[in-house]
Amino acid sequence: MARDEATFCPASRAINLLQEKWVLHIVRTLLDGPRGFNDLSRAIGGCNTTTLAQRLEGLESLGIVKKTVHSVMPPKTSYGLTPRGVELDAVIQAIDRWARRHLASSDGDVPVRRGTTSIRAGALRARASQG
Amino acid sequence: MARDEATFCPASRAINLLQEKWVLHIVRTLLDGPRGFNDLSRAIGGCNTTTLAQRLEGLESLGIVKKTVHSVMPPKTSYGLTPRGVELDAVIQAIDRWARRHLASSDGDVPVRRGTTSIRAGALRARASQG
DNA sequence: ATAGAGCACTCAATATAGTCAAGTACTTGA
DNA sequence: TCAAGTACTTGACTATATTGAGTGCTCTAT
Numbered sequence: 001m002a003r004d005e006a007t008f009c010p011a012s013r014a015i016n017l018l019q020e021k022w023v024l025h026i027v028r029t030l031l032d033g034p035r036g037f038n039d040l041s042r043a044i045g046g047c048n049t050t051t052l053a054q055r056l057e058g059l060e061s062l063g064i065v066k067k068t069v070h071s072v073m074p075p076k077t078s079y080g081l082t083p084r085g086v087e088l089d090a091v092i093q094a095i096d097r098w099a100r101r102h103l104a105s106s107d108g109d110v111p112v113r114r115g116t117t118s119i120r121a122g123a124l125r126a127r128a129s130q131g
Numbered sequence: 132m133a134r135d136e137a138t139f140c141p142a143s144r145a146i147n148l149l150q151e152k153w154v155l156h157i158v159r160t161l162l163d164g165p166r167g168f169n170d171l172s173r174a175i176g177g178c179n180t181t182t183l184a185q186r187l188e189g190l191e192s193l194g195i196v197k198k199t200v201h202s203v204m205p206p207k208t209s210y211g212l213t214p215r216g217v218e219l220d221a222v223i224q225a226i227d228r229w230a231r232r233h234l235a236s237s238d239g240d241v242p243v244r245r246g247t248t249s250i251r252a253g254a255l256r257a258r259a260s261q262g
Numbered sequence: 263a264t265a266g267a268g269c270a271c272t273c274a275a276t277a278t279a280g281t282c283a284a285g286t287a288c289t290t291g292a
Numbered sequence: 293t294c295a296a297g298t299a300c301t302t303g304a305c306t307a308t309a310t311t312g313a314g315t316g317c318t319c320t321a322t
Contacts, residue, residue, distance in 0.1 A: 011223070014230035015155040021309070024146040037270050048310050053271060063233075074318040077270065084233050092142070094225040099145035102194075102215050152280070168299050179281050184300060205289040205298055 017062070018091070022047045022055050027081065027088050030065065034080030064088070148193070149222070153178045153186050158212065158219050161196065165211030195219070 018024055022044065029035070029043045041052050056079055059065035064085040070076045081088075149155055153175065160166070160174045172183050187210055190196040195216040201207045212219075 010230035010234040011159070011227040012156070013234050014226045015159065018226060019150055019152055019155055021150055024150055025143070028142070028146065038268075041270095048312095049271065050273085050311085051309060054309090074269065087229055087232065091222065091225040091229060094222040095145045095149060096142040098218055098222060099141035101218065103141040103144050169297080179283095180300065181282085181302085182280055185280090208299060 026055055028092050030081045031089055034078040036078050040079055157186055159223050161212045162220055165209040167207060167209055171210055
């Protein structure tokens, strides 16, 4: 899209948002219910706390995630989805359906070294060419 | 997800794929029909040719994009979606529906400096707090 | 009382991913 | 011959993500 479309087209802006690393993972995990910071971190796995804190702050500022600090001792935090966030369920489900159809039969031992599965040229080529 | 889930859960792997920068933009653009390299680059906008070439190669290796070299003079290349790629339409449409509901009313002048809209802490906070 | 563990982060350094500007090698048309 | 279009590639640079450690709190066990 041109600069104009990037800024004015809602779909483009949503894509820009969802393509941020870990955002979809966070939403997917939170769809199962609210979680504390470390709990969420473990559930997602692979995403370090620095990045997670950044993403959570960003998502909160967009009204997708709601941070709640419980006034108990010790003070506990929980992150949950707002109604706006819950509606991303449709996106996650569409991804899930696509994945079941097209990724389910692949073998599982993707050579992930760090971070997540990358599609950088060559990384998955040998593997993908099997299917 | 734990290392196991990251590798074995199809949805997680699909998310890892779709969160790669520009992948969703490429798919969305190609949904309208095949395009040549420069044409696609212009249509997406913002994505430089280096990254585009990498993404295209990765997506091709995953059977989502099909590269066709036409034997004309000068030789023209066109990138189109495979059936597997076309099925991502459901994901794009889900994103589009969500975007229309939640992003449409926002003002358009998102402070994009380079690349795409970032949700890094603070970048959109002031803006998002308006809605 | 002190140690160890869990919570929710933050920081600085480093690694990786993405971008920019330019260049390659080709053909077409003026 | 020159400018422009095709489809990329290269190298330098920058933005972003990750690592590993550390902070300050509380709770439980010894």
